Amino acid sequence: MDAPKHSTEITKLIAKLHQAHSFQRQQIADSFQQGLILFTPQLSPRLVNAKVRYVIGETTDTDTLFSQLKLYTQKRSNTEFDLKEWLQECINSPKLKLQETMVWLKDCGEVAVHATTPIQLQAFPILNADQSLESILLHLKDLTLEIQAEAQQRLMNASYAGQFITNAQGLITQPNYAFSAYTGLKPEILETMTYVDWLKKQVTLKVPFGTVMESLLEEGSWSGEVQITASTEAQFYAVLSLSMLMDENRNIEHFIGVLQDITDIHEARSKIEQLAYFDKLTGLANRSLLQNQIEAAIEEITVSQSHAALLLIDLDGFKILNDTLGHMIGDQLLILVAQKLQAVVGSEGLVARLDGDEFAILLKELSQDHYEALQNTLALAHRIQEDLDDRYEISNRSLHCSASIGVHLFAPTLEDNQSDQLIGFANLAMHEAKNLGGNQVHLFENNLCAVAKQRLEMLQALNHSELDDEFQLYFQAQIDQNGKAVAAETLLRWFHPSLGFVPPCDFIPVAEEGRQIIKIGLWVMHKAFLQAKAWNDNQHNIRVSINISPIQFHEQSFVELVIGLVKFTQVNPSHITLELTEGVLIRNTSLALQKIQHLVSLGFHVSIDDFGTGYSSLSYLQRLPLHELKIDQSFIRHIPENPDDVAIVQSILKLAQTKNLSVVAEGVETQDQADFLREQSSELLIQGYLFSKPVPAGVFEERFIQS
């Protein structure tokens, strides 16, 4: 007996059948997974195995067998396949050899089988030693699984998602086209790699590798965002889903992987993030991102027991600069400042722009040692302050700018650790740096909270203040070369029932911020006008100076209100000097100029208070109809010893002389100062503690008018 060489499985089977006793043959054939029928050369069945009997029933009768085995030529056709004829042809073919064909098996009566099962028929001629036909073995091979697998592979290949299936050992045996394309690895290469090899070679996970494996083994699947590096040029973002298929005994059969390219989504998302979390002008982080990062920093320092710090940076005088030179220049300055900050901070921290000219820096993972963390933070803050204090070249201009920096160092245990609150603390420190003159670093201390509380109390008190009960005008004499008081500056005093005496340098900025200064300023003018009228009606000839807040001055109706008060009090405006600060003249210059011209035309004198401390441009002096300059007390304090201050005072006096302006020196405390000033100019008026502190009107009269 000779067997064709085509199928080792069948060849082995034929050899087994050949060697076996006839009673064992049935058993051997029955244990075969696929259908088998052994025919005589006359096509009567010699042996029908269990698989076939399962379909056609228990029969060995030739006719029944052929009629029960319902085979069709096509899946969706009623043309029956004539098995008997086909076998006959096989037998009749000139060279006896293996014949194959595909047919479809349909439901055969009582026994339920698949309605349509693809079957491969193989007819093996078994020959005697003399080459005559001994029997013919029909092998009916169910192709359902193969076809399914092929369909699946086709489906996989049609998918844009990368997919692979591994064998039980984890080797990537079935990658689809897309997977090969994404990874740049051919199926032959992938076949030699386990999916773990591939993960290690090309995949950057966002979670530890162990987490992925744990989830795969415990839950049967894992899915997450990854970055794939197929080559140095081919990098992309994807969602990778891994799952594991196990048999009923929990043996691993396959791992399945699906790779979905999300580069587009990723790009869109980073664009959205860019919009949501970054400042458009400077490209720095914005407030939202800073807040997120602060929250994250709080968690981190809680774990590491280290410190973090927040620096709040505000440019000095930015508003004036922005208002006078325009937003384009302002924006350019902000960009340059942002670049400087980024350069100084580098990767040490996060630089953010909060709004306007306000920047913040978050420093994470500072030392566990409080002192060391503080020193490092302050060192950086000072470096920033020195760096920002510079000239900036913008549109052919060279502008000077500096910054005030508030520093807040925070430790994990503090209960106030909330981003808003932490920003608030740094902000308080920054304001303190401003109050102290700007261009400096100030560290947040708990007492600043108390200061903020006090400010709030003051604001509430100002809202409810009874002007006539709580406020009083004091007057400070201005003395001429003959020692005679020729003028008095009105200085406001506030005696609050519970807050006590509050000095003007404390409450005026608060009242300006809360705009109560408008009401208060009007009250001051009213009282001062009455006082001026009273003194001058009695032929005393005392000029009265009144401080005008910029907020009050910039009110649209300011001039009308002044005119109204003149009519009401009947004061002669030529007995009144209005003290403005340089800042007033910088904002809305043309409007300010109009207002001043109007007031001067009514007879008022206009004085520039604290001269020399404000905006250094003197060009406004040319255009304004001024009467007086008041040299700021900071320049008086150290004369005559300090040559710089001497030079400043001398140049102010010279300027006043050329412009025909009178000069008041304020804050004169010593005879030396007075003597020096007198030497410089005989016409100058002196105001200061040397002659008198500010006093109530009655005291002033006693001291300077009646005597």
Ligand code: C2E
């Ligand atoms: P200012 O207009 O420059 O007033 C001069 C300040 O110097 C006054 O402080 C005065 O008491 C103080 N002073 C005078 N002579 C000496 C001296 O010899 N040595 C020292 N160390 N200081 C001297 P004061 O009264 O505390 O007022 C502070 C500031 O508050 C004023 O500065 C002014 O800007 C503002 N202010 C006061 N009253 C009013 C007001 O009615 N309206 C407005 N808008 N501001 C006012």
Ligand code: MG
């Ligand atoms: Mg003044």
Ligand code: MG
């Ligand atoms: Mg002054």
